[in-house]
Amino acid sequence: SMSTAATYETIEVRPLTPTVGAEIHGVKLGEPLGNQQFQEIHDALMAHQVIFFRDQDMTLEQHKDFGRRFGPLHIHPSAPGPEGHPEVLRIHADENSKQVAGHRWHSDVSCDPEPPMGSILHLHTVPPNGGDTLFASSNAAYEALSEPMKAFLGGLKARHDGSPNYNRRARIDGKAGDQVYPSADHPVIRTHPVTGKKGIYVSPVFTQYICDVPEDESKAILEFLYAHNRKEQFICRFSWEKDSVAFWDNRAVQHLAMWDYFPQVRSGFRVTVAGDKPY
Ligand code: SIN
Numbered sequence: 001s002m003s004t005a006a007t008y009e010t011i012e013v014r015p016l017t018p019t020v021g022a023e024i025h026g027v028k029l030g031e032p033l034g035n036q037q038f039q040e041i042h043d044a045l046m047a048h049q050v051i052f053f054r055d056q057d058m059t060l061e062q063h064k065d066f067g068r069r070f071g072p073l074h075i076h077p078s079a080p081g082p083e084g085h086p087e088v089l090r091i092h093a094d095e096n097s098k099q100v101a102g103h104r105w106h107s108d109v110s111c112d113p114e115p116p117m118g119s120i121l122h123l124h125t126v127p128p129n130g131g132d133t134l135f136a137s138s139n140a141a142y143e144a145l146s147e148p149m150k151a152f153l154g155g156l157k158a159r160h161d162g163s164p165n166y167n168r169r170a171r172i173d174g175k176a177g178d179q180v181y182p183s184a185d186h187p188v189i190r191t192h193p194v195t196g197k198k199g200i201y202v203s204p205v206f207t208q209y210i211c212d213v214p215e216d217e218s219k220a221i222l223e224f225l226y227a228h229n230r231k232e233q234f235i236c237r238f239s240w241e242k243d244s245v246a247f248w249d250n251r252a253v254q255h256l257a258m259w260d261y262f263p264q265v266r267s268g269f270r271v272t273v274a275g276d277k278p279y
Contacts, residue, residue, distance in 0.1 A: 020137040021236030022048035030062040050248040067271035095263030102257035106205035111162035117275030127264035138199035
């Protein structure tokens with residue numbers, strides 16, 4: 001079971017907070033994983049929703065191989081990968097950056113009809129300080145809602161659209177920003193296909209509105225849910241070191257990348273694991 005009684009034989013699991021996040025020790029992600037070690041990493045991800053590793057020097061091939069243990073890799077709709085690696089998303093900021101990836105709360109590419117289940121970010125270059133990533137448990141935030149609110153939200157869907165976000169970002173970088181990106185209607189509350197837990201699945205980057213309610217109601221509901229999901233008791237904060245890796249479950253958490261280190265360099269690669277249609 002996924003309960004607190006989970007025991008691990010091949011890895012060490014150190015929770016960051018009682019609610020969300022754990023550091024995993026005793027594994028080299030660049031080496032092929034045995035079945036038990038794979039299963040324990042998977043269990044830890046399900047139990048803690050985002051897991052972290054230290055000192056993982058990995059090539060892009062090793063990074064992709066690790067991701068493929070969890071499922072087929074997802075190709076990003078707006079950012080082409082490095083030469084020969086379409087499944088890799090470069091995450092990079094330096095003194096010329098006008099923006100950074102993930103600077104507002106989101107679940108990755110939730111505009112896709114089948115959004116990615118998880119994302120694995122490896123940073124090879126970190127600023128001397130700053131540049132943390134925050135993760136908020138959408139499962140814990142949902143659990144904390146009142147029963148009447150859960151019942152009300154349970155019947156709603158929301159429109160997610162990639163075009164406003166990716167085109168706005170393109171324009172900041174001086175491009176036309178007139179492309180059409182994926183869009184989809186997803187349940188406001190989704191059920192996790194592995195743990196069965198329910199979680200809030202709206203966030204500011206991609207969610208446009210709640211379907212079939214007046215605009216003012218949609219705005220008020222979304223504002224409430226965004227503020228609620230960001231409460232500190234649902235959040236963990238990860239401080240990166242060179243060669244740290246974060247693996248988050250997009251079905252269970254939202255995240256935000258702090259940009260408090262300009263003009264320093266923060267750089268790495270993300271491999272994203274494909275997922276299913278939310279229900
Ligand atoms: C992202 O949203 O994938 C970026 C996260 C980060 O840079 O910490």
